[in-house]
Amino acid sequence: MEKVIDVKGLCKTYVIKKNSNNVLRNIDFVLNEGEFVTIMGPSGSGKSTMLYTVSGMDRATAGDISFLGKNYADMNDREMAKIRLVSMGFIFQQMYMMRKLCILDNILLPGYHAGLADRKKVREEAEMLMRRLNIMEIADNEINEVSGGQLQRACLCRALINHPKVIFADEPTGALNSKAAGEVVNELVKVNRDGTAIMMVTHSARVAAASDRVIYLIDGHMEGSIELGKLRDEADITGRERQINKWLMEQGF
Numbered sequence: 681m682e683k684v685i686d687v688k689g690l691c692k693t694y695v696i697k698k699n700s701n702n703v704l705r706n707i708d709f710v711l712n713e714g715e716f717v718t719i720m721g722p723s724g725s726g727k728s729t730m731l732y733t734v735s736g737m738d739r740a741t742a743g744d745i746s747f748l749g750k751n752y753a754d755m756n757d758r759e760m761a762k763i764r765l766v767s768m769g770f771i772f773q774q775m776y777m778m779r780k781l782c783i784l785d786n787i788l789l790p791g792y793h794a795g796l797a798d799r800k801k802v803r804e805e806a807e808m809l810m811r812r813l814n815i816m817e818i819a820d821n822e823i824n825e826v827s828g829g830q831l832q833r834a835c836l837c838r839a840l841i842n843h844p845k846v847i848f849a850d851e852p853t854g855a856l857n858s859k860a861a862g863e864v865v866n867e868l869v870k871v872n873r874d875g876t877a878i879m880m881v882t883h884s885a886r887v888a889a890a891s892d893r894v895i896y897l898i899d900g901h902m903e904g905s906i907e908l909g910k911l912r913d914e915a916d917i918t919g920r921e922r923q924i925n926k927w928l929m930e931q932g933f
């Protein structure tokens with residue numbers, strides 16, 4: 681199985697007014713092709729920092745990070761930005777859509793910018809994704825004219841437009857109600873089943889129950905993990921959620 685992300689000895693330190701804050705400490709982590717991994721832990725444990733550093737959005741203080749065998753240390757900022765645009769997709773709790781563009785244009789933008797296909801094919805891909813996620817009817821809407829669940833599904837379309845190898849999701853359901861959250865998680869599961877690897881941060885055991893493996897992070901350390909295997913169907917979610925909650929209690933969460 682191919683390693684999409686390979687992390688060895690990752691450390692991240694912020695220095696503020698001469699005071700050092702060691703947010704991540706000696707993280708070893710592998711995300712394999714087609715794997716769905718969730719990072720959990722208390723607030724301030726370093727979950728989002730780990731996601732941003734592993735994805736190359738932020739630079740590590742120490743350690744090695746590789747994407748498909750390419751070490752981040754050997755790439756400049758422009759090369760890293762190209763990889764994030766072409767080979768990675770991102771979903772955040774705050775959707776970060778451009779207010780002056782309609783929903784469809786927000787989805788098209790990274791596809792046009794990547795230049796992997798002509799504009800007609802990019803538009804066809806965007807419309808196919810919107811139909812697949814049942815949001816084609818909001819294509820021409822502005823971002824303040826749709827529900828949070830529709831907007832997050834549009835963000836997933838945007839993340840998928842360039843056929844990434846991996847999606848990084850930081851609290852993708854954090855701003856949604858339970859119904860909309862379930863819909864977004866179901867779509868993430870479908871994307872993963874199609875072969876896209878996912879690294880997700882969440883506080884929700886129910887959301888994490890959709891993933892193959894859950895890692896517990898505390899004070900910048902990886903303290904343990906639990907293997908769940910592939911989700912078979914939605915009926916498994918409740919049992920897996922109980923399993924995660926029991927395991928988290930054992931970790932002191």
